[in-house]
Amino acid sequence: MTDFTWTREQFHLPLGMIYLDGNSLGPMPKATPARIERMLHEEWAEQLITGWNNCGWMQMPRRLGDRIGALIGAAPGQTVVGDTLSIKVFQALAAALDLRPDRRVILSDSGNFPSDLYMAEGLVRLTGDRHELRLARPHELEDSITEEVAVLLVTEVDYRTGRRHDLAALTRKAHEMGALVIWDLAHSAGALPVDVTAGAADFAVGCTYKYINAGPGAPAFIYVAPDLSEAAEPALSGWLGHAHPFAFERSYRPGDGIDRMRVGTPPVLQMAALDAALDIWDRVDIRDIRKRSLALTGLMIEEVETHCPGVRLVTPRDNEKRGSQVSFRFEQGYATIQALIDQGVIGDFRAPDIMRFGITPLYITEDDIREAVETLARTLRGALWDNPRYRRRRAVT
Ligand SMILES: *Cc1c(COP(=O)(O)O)cnc(C)c1O
Numbered sequence: 001m002t003d004f005t006w007t008r009e010q011f012h013l014p015l016g017m018i019y020l021d022g023n024s025l026g027p028m029p030k031a032t033p034a035r036i037e038r039m040l041h042e043e044w045a046e047q048l049i050t051g052w053n054n055c056g057w058m059q060m061p062r063r064l065g066d067r068i069g070a071l072i073g074a075a076p077g078q079t080v081v082g083d084t085l086s087i088k089v090f091q092a093l094a095a096a097l098d099l100r101p102d103r104r105v106i107l108s109d110s111g112n113f114p115s116d117l118y119m120a121e122g123l124v125r126l127t128g129d130r131h132e133l134r135l136a137r138p139h140e141l142e143d144s145i146t147e148e149v150a151v152l153l154v155t156e157v158d159y160r161t162g163r164r165h166d167l168a169a170l171t172r173k174a175h176e177m178g179a180l181v182i183w184d185l186a187h188s189a190g191a192l193p194v195d196v197t198a199g200a201a202d203f204a205v206g207c208t209y210k211y212i213n214a215g216p217g218a219p220a221f222i223y224v225a226p227d228l229s230e231a232a233e234p235a236l237s238g239w240l241g242h243a244h245p246f247a248f249e250r251s252y253r254p255g256d257g258i259d260r261m262r263v264g265t266p267p268v269l270q271m272a273a274l275d276a277a278l279d280i281w282d283r284v285d286i287r288d289i290r291k292r293s294l295a296l297t298g299l300m301i302e303e304v305e306t307h308c309p310g311v312r313l314v315t316p317r318d319n320e321k322r323g324s325q326v327s328f329r330f331e332q333g334y335a336t337i338q339a340l341i342d343q344g345v346i347g348d349f350r351a352p353d354i355m356r357f358g359i360t361p362l363y364i365t366e367d368d369i370r371e372a373v374e375t376l377a378r379t380l381r382g383a384l385w386d387n388p389r390y391r392r393r394r395a396v397t
Pocket residue numbers: 084085086087112113115116155159184186187207220
């Protein structure tokens with residue numbers, strides 16, 4: 001059993017703040033500063049370049065990949081860390097298209113995160129428009145998988161609505177049709193049980209600064225199924241994905257297995273933060289997270305619907321069909337979120353009118369949910385959002 005009192009104690013949570021945005025940027029684990037300090041002073045400062053050998057920096061992408069692999073049902077040696085999620089989407093997509101040379105269609109859905117779709121668009125342009133990015137509506141995605149499809153690019157949980165796809169079913173259908181599947185686990189890893197092995201994912205990608213709590217700009221991860229890892233051709237053929245980086249050969253030769261998905265120099269300091277964050281996960285059972293997440297999201301839905309007339313739920317009520325966030329439509333959503341932030345309740349806003357609340361059982365309790373909803377109810381009742389200060393759009397919403 002996961003001890004949620006213990007997990008909550010592991011995070012620095014600012015006094016007087018209820019943080020419902022861990023689906024966008026997780027809070028800082030208390031152990032992180034000391035870990036980074038140690039790396040700075042004992043490793044970088046003292047070891048300088050010998051740190052690559054003496055401190056295991058060069059192996060970190062694989063070692064941390066294995067730790068994340070444990071969270072997503074991957075065996076050791078199948079996951080590697082580095083770059084950002086957008087880059088990992090590009091890598092997976094390019095490799096998948098290359099494995100289905102006689103097919104032209106990349107299929108995704110209109111609820112996917114824009115960066116995934118932008119990366120697909122860029123790749124299509126780069127291949128001289130030989131491919132086509134086709135978007136289905138989320139509920140029509142499964143029926144849109146045809147024999148034209150080379151690769152299905154699917155993000156399990158919709159970043160706006162919190163709607164969750166049935167990845168195993170989509171993957172079965174895609175495989176029946178001869179297509180490959182890339183799972184984007186941005187809102188799944190650390191939020192709900194994931195099993196890339198049982199679910200037969202061909203590729204999986206995700207980020208570590210959301211539910212995994214590795215900090216702003218923390219590196220992403222990529223998983224490649226063992227039956228594809230020697231056939232997947234890296235489009236981003238950087239030197240650290242080379243079979244022998246330090247042979248400095250004239251031409252690129254892909255490294256063994258997942259190593260070829262590495263690109264360039266890994267972000268060592270940020271990986272120290274990821275390592276510290278993953279220590280917490282060693283003492284967490286993801287099934288307990290899911291159970292509590294459903295209880296907390298359910299409570300949030302119930303409380304908002306009881307106390308906040310005028311906002312409309314867009315997250316599925318059905319437990320199976322939602323991730324770990326709750327979203328509501330409200331015309332004055334942006335200003336309302338600003339007013340909430342001013343009162344210490346941190347959610348966020350996604351255009352055009354969605355107020356989004358990430359629910360993260362590692363450090364959120366029933367009392368937090370009740371208090372946050374009370375603040376929302378007060379804000380709506382008193383029209384506290386109706387203030388020019390709250391309507392000014394900032395760069396990050
Ligand atoms: C958060 C998120 C991203 C962000 O990509 P970065 O390159 O890490 O900025 C991409 N895709 C999805 C589905 C996301 O939720």
